[in-house]
Amino acid sequence: MNNRVFTYKCTGYDDTRIGPYIQQIIEDAFPNEAFNNKTVFVKPNLLTRRVPEQAVTTHPVLVKEVCSSFAKKGAKVIIGDSPGGPNSLSWLKSVYNSTGMYWAAKESGAELNYDLTPHNENVRIKNSHKELQVLKAVVDSDYLINLPKCKTHGLTVFTGGPKNLYGCIPGLIKAKYHLELADLDNFCELIITLNELLKPNLTIMDAIIGMEGEGPSSGTPKYLGYIIGSRNPYLVDAMAVQMIGLNPSDIPVLKLAHELGIFSLTDDSIINVGHTKKEVVPFRVPVATRYADFSDRFAKRIPKKLLGTIYKWLKPALVFSEEKCTSCRICIESCPAAALKLHNKRPKVNVKECIYCYCCQELCPKSAVSVKKPALARWLFKH
Ligand code: SF4
Ligand code: SF4
Numbered sequence: 354m355n356n357r358v359f360t361y362k363c364t365g366y367d368d369t370r371i372g373p374y375i376q377q378i379i380e381d382a383f384p385n386e387a388f389n390n391k392t393v394f395v396k397p398n399l400l401t402r403r404v405p406e407q408a409v410t411t412h413p414v415l416v417k418e419v420c421s422s423f424a425k426k427g428a429k430v431i432i433g434d435s436p437g438g439p440n441s442l443s444w445l446k447s448v449y450n451s452t453g454m455y456w457a458a459k460e461s462g463a464e465l466n467y468d469l470t471p472h473n474e475n476v477r478i479k480n481s482h483k484e485l486q487v488l489k490a491v492v493d494s495d496y497l498i499n500l501p502k503c504k505t506h507g508l509t510v511f512t513g514g515p516k517n518l519y520g521c522i523p524g525l526i527k528a529k530y531h532l533e534l535a536d537l538d539n540f541c542e543l544i545i546t547l548n549e550l551l552k553p554n555l556t557i558m559d560a561i562i563g564m565e566g567e568g569p570s571s572g573t574p575k576y577l578g579y580i581i582g583s584r585n586p587y588l589v590d591a592m593a594v595q596m597i598g599l600n601p602s603d604i605p606v607l608k609l610a611h612e613l614g615i616f617s618l619t620d621d622s623i624i625n626v627g628h629t630k631k632e633v634v635p636f637r638v639p640v641a642t643r644y645a646d647f648s649d650r651f652a653k654r655i656p657k658k659l660l661g662t663i664y665k666w667l668k669p670a671l672v673f674s675e676e677k678c679t680s681c682r683i684c685i686e687s688c689p690a691a692a693l694k695l696h697n698k699r700p701k702v703n704v705k706e707c708i709y710c711y712c713c714q715e716l717c718p719k720s721a722v723s724v725k726k727p728a729l730a731r732w733l734f735k736h
Contacts, residue, residue: 358583416457577596672723678721
């Protein structure tokens with residue numbers, strides 16, 4: 354079952370085929386399964402307070418269709434996420450409101466989750482024990498349905514199925530883990546550990562309109578026109594990245610999952626269901642991901658001392674737009690490294706403290722944060 358991937362063409366969110374396609378994916382994932390008295394936790398990507406047209410969050414029509422399908426099967430359905438930004442009930446409510454989740458819940462008969470109580474689990478990351486906090490509401494549910502959005506990402510190149518579960522970590526603890534596991538490999542291992550722990554029962558990606566460029570929140574909406582589903586979240590991502598012109602082995606989470614033996618990038622037993630003839634719509638990747646590319650290609654060949662100096666010349670610059678910034682302080686309060694402070698009403702970064710996690714860019718409600726390449730990087734990467 355975990356080797357089946359569904360890819361269905363959908364031309365827009367008003368496409369009447371969305372509902373039947375969603376039903377088909379669910380029927381295939383859970384043939385003859387009884388959902389009476391079962392709790393189904395539906396986890397869309399509700400990164401921050403944005404309207405659906407901005408393509409930052411999973412579209413409410415898709416969420417509604419998924420919830421309706423499980424509600425009709427007799428399940429108690431809960432929609433929930435722990436968005437980035439302030440850890441407060443009023444912020445969560447305003448995120449649910451802007452992203453259309455009140456509407457999705459009302460139309461489908463689902464409930465919205467307001468319980469951000471953490472549940473502690475002992476896990477192993479980098480061969481040492483770590484206590485991992487996840488939402489108790491997710492752990493207490495019988496099923497976890499993962500609804501990611503197809504987007505590029507400044508740190509992990511792509512954010513889809515596995516990365517969407519990062520929102521199951523409550524509130525500001527997300528920022529703490531970003532700091533503790535700042536290295537990209539460690540961060541990817543955390544994502545994989547989270548997926549091993551929560552084991553999503555089904556992943557359905559909103560790839561109808563995704564995001565290219567400075568994702569996951571400051572990029573440009575881009576039409577792809579597909580819904581992609583599988584019981585295997587890595588398989589959903591592997592399919593999606595190929596459709597946006599990337600190689601699955603260039604996506605750090607997929608590459609590490611392959612190395613750890615959790616997912617195979619060379620599995621020839623994959624069964625494609627649905628519209629198997631797919632066009633490729635190339636997505637631009639974020640400026641910041643070029644640096645990961647650089648380290649992969651050159652780091653091993655250059656003496657460590659020299660590498661340090663080169664990295665200094667290559668460090669990306671975070672630029673806070675004078676025109677767009679409203680001094681709301683969300684980036685400052687969300688910075689895991691406490692590297693930002695307000696200076697002349699605008700955030701200023703302490704580059705010695707910055708861990709280049711790009712949370713400030715990810716969570717800025719005004720898209721006021723951009724990443725600029727220094728001259729050496731522009732010359733090296735020539736785009
Ligand atoms: S950069 Fe964005 S998040 Fe930071 S203070 Fe300005 S508007 Fe707020
Ligand atoms: S300044 Fe931005 S990129 Fe740097 S650590 Fe803080 S949130 Fe991350």
